[in-house]
Amino acid sequence: MALFISLAYMVISVDNAGLLRFLAFWVACRSGTSGIRLYSSICTFFFVLGVIVGNDPVILSGVPFLAYFTRETGIDPPTAWIFAQFIIANIASAVLVSSNPTNLVLSGAFSISFFTYTAKIIVPVISATVFMLPLLLLIFRDPKFIPRRLTPITLSPRSVLVDPFGGIFGATILILTLCALVSTSFLHPQVYLVTVPPAVIVFLRDIVHDIRGYNARKHGSQCRADQEKTMGDTNPRSTSVFRDSGADIAHDTIADATILDYPEVESKHRQCDNENLATSIPAGDDRLTQGEISEKRIETQSSKLDTLRSMFPNVLIILRLMPFSLVVFSFSMFILVQGLAVTGWVDVWAGWWNQWVAHTGTVGSIFGMGLISCILCNVFGTNIGATILLARILQVWIQSRDPHPRIKDGAIYALALGSNYGAFTFSFPASLAGLLWKRLLMQKGIIVTMSQFARLNFIPVAVAMGVSSAVLIGQVYIIHR
Numbered sequence: 001m002a003l004f005i006s007l008a009y010m011v012i013s014v015d016n017a018g019l020l021r022f023l024a025f026w027v028a029c030r031s032g033t034s035g036i037r038l039y040s041s042i043c044t045f046f047f048v049l050g051v052i053v054g055n056d057p058v059i060l061s062g063v064p065f066l067a068y069f070t071r072e073t074g075i076d077p078p079t080a081w082i083f084a085q086f087i088i089a090n091i092a093s094a095v096l097v098s099s100n101p102t103n104l105v106l107s108g109a110f111s112i113s114f115f116t117y118t119a120k121i122i123v124p125v126i127s128a129t130v131f132m133l134p135l136l137l138l139i140f141r142d143p144k145f146i147p148r149r150l151t152p153i154t155l156s157p158r159s160v161l162v163d164p165f166g167g168i169f170g171a172t173i174l175i176l177t178l179c180a181l182v183s184t185s186f187l188h189p190q191v192y193l194v195t196v197p198p199a200v201i202v203f204l205r206d207i208v209h210d211i212r213g214y215n216a217r218k219h220g221s222q223c224r225a226d227q228e229k230t231m232g233d234t235n236p237r238s239t240s241v242f243r244d245s246g247a248d249i250a251h252d253t254i255a256d257a258t259i260l261d262y263p264e265v266e267s268k269h270r271q272c273d274n275e276n277l278a279t280s281i282p283a284g285d286d287r288l289t290q291g292e293i294s295e296k297r298i299e300t301q302s303s304k305l306d307t308l309r310s311m312f313p314n315v316l317i318i319l320r321l322m323p324f325s326l327v328v329f330s331f332s333m334f335i336l337v338q339g340l341a342v343t344g345w346v347d348v349w350a351g352w353w354n355q356w357v358a359h360t361g362t363v364g365s366i367f368g369m370g371l372i373s374c375i376l377c378n379v380f381g382t383n384i385g386a387t388i389l390l391a392r393i394l395q396v397w398i399q400s401r402d403p404h405p406r407i408k409d410g411a412i413y414a415l416a417l418g419s420n421y422g423a424f425t426f427s428f429p430a431s432l433a434g435l436l437w438k439r440l441l442m443q444k445g446i447i448v449t450m451s452q453f454a455r456l457n458f459i460p461v462a463v464a465m466g467v468s469s470a471v472l473i474g475q476v477y478i479i480h481r
Helices: 002-016 019-030 035-053 055-073 079-092 101-109 114-139 164-183 191-231 238-243 247-258 263-272 290-311 313-321 324-342 345-376 382-401 405-424 432-443 450-479
Strands: none
Touching (some): 002 035, 002 055, 002 191, 019 035, 035 079, 055 079, 079 114, 079 405, 101 114, 101 324, 101 382, 114 405, 114 450, 164 191, 191 290, 324 345, 345 405, 345 450, 382 405, 405 432
């Protein structure tokens, strides 16, 4: 889990700096006014970004961007754009081991190196992506979903950059870390030795950035207080006059332009403006009751917390977004699956799977595992729970039956495809990304019902799984002749 947590911190730090939103706006501005061209460009961008950082960061940054973009361009409903983002992000997350926790489960369960995993999965994934864009254009061919001509957005991409240097620094460290993971996988190093040091470097950089910002804000507050004291009360609007000059106008304009669409930016600006609370005791009070003492303690603790939030706003935002609960959830699922193994259920299901493979061979192994994994994502504790269970079943099956390498590889990588594609099947709880996507959309006033989710995802997931499975069949026959 050190690998997952380390990469998660670096990705969230880059997103918190505004770099991912900047890139999304930059792509939109560069794509012109053609609706189909812009739709294709955004889908391509989400795929590339999803490969590098995974599906969750794409959803976390992409939903606010699409909400602002579709509102500014008058696209109503934004169905085609939000579904394309969700589908493409979950397809792309299958490429790298680090892009999705389910990939980490599989690579650990079957001792697959990062390079080997990516080499064997990338062709089926790219094949599905190539088919997906024309399919989405066909499904949403009505001009109300994808207008032929669009009004260019007026917001400058630079206005969503909160910390330009931090975003570039974190993205560089992240890309170098991913390259190191893939290139050193032949040496089989302990992955935490590769990922933890870069995450610590990014963490320390964020702390230094917050401290420097806190000192600058503190110095600015003292200067304004001295100026107000000098001018007195002769001009009651003096504070706003000083605040509305020079760079402050640009800062406030950026905040106002983005604050409605990016709640994390709003939280950051509010935290940056927090002042330390001062608690004074009236001079005439010689003795305090127990309740008053407790109240003073609470106020003191609150003051300390406010000071901490003001001093480290970015670090606290990143830590609050960290998926620590996912670690607990994964451990719980491992314990549950181990319980099923001890009671003999995993052996029974492994026997059933062996009977299916004996009658259907390689083709049945790949199509069958792809179908089962997609369905179980909706009923067995998200795609993480389904992957843990099915990986354990395949482990027992491999150990007891020693299948042909072609059938074994086909089943493992079909599970990898299904655990990622299963996120866009029938229900939001099929993945944690689906729950996050729905929550962010509701915050933006965009409602997607469960029936609409299942209906619009049915054809894309069937085509994606069918194309990838067909390509995977040809691939395993070529590799294992």
